[in-house]
Amino acid sequence: MNAENKCSYCSQSKCCQYSTVEVETPRSIRDFDNLVWHVSHLNTHLFKDTDGWYLVFYAQCQHLEPNGNCGIYEKRPFICREHTNDHCEYDMDIKAGAELYFMDYEELDNYCAKRFKNWHKRFEKL
Numbered sequence: 001m002n003a004e005n006k007c008s009y010c011s012q013s014k015c016c017q018y019s020t021v022e023v024e025t026p027r028s029i030r031d032f033d034n035l036v037w038h039v040s041h042l043n044t045h046l047f048k049d050t051d052g053w054y055l056v057f058y059a060q061c062q063h064l065e066p067n068g069n070c071g072i073y074e075k076r077p078f079i080c081r082e083h084t085n086d087h088c089e090y091d092m093d094i095k096a097g098a099e100l101y102f103m104d105y106e107e108l109d110n111y112c113a114k115r116f117k118n119w120h121k122r123f124e125k126l
């Protein structure tokens, strides 16, 4: 396998199975509460790596064809054009490469309860 044919071994075209958006580094209870809302949605995860914090939305791109080709190759967005297969999701998925990774409400809620001693009392002032 080499850079030329590597993608042909990637049966699910892993880099076309999700989108991400960077979020500001969460610091306060309210910041994390907002993220708890996000990860409460199906297929929405949160992770932190050396570059920062990101939401990841697992949903296959509508342009991915059954044979693994891009249906809009000539018009694909910059993010797709700039993505290289040098060290990509085929080598290590997002979760394995993350410092912190939260798949759902429960995982992030547990993390926040350890991080903030008042986490479970945050609604009392309302």
Ligand code: SF4
Residues within 6 Å of the ligand: 006, 007, 008, 010, 013, 014, 015, 016, 083, 084, 085, 088, 089, 090
């Ligand atoms: S760039 Fe990586 S993740 Fe994307 S299709 Fe090629 S091998 Fe798979």
Ligand code: SF4
Residues within 6 Å of the ligand: 015, 016, 061, 062, 063, 064, 065, 069, 070, 071, 072, 073, 076, 077, 080
């Ligand atoms: S536009 Fe093409 S290359 Fe980009 S994510 Fe969709 S299928 Fe993959």
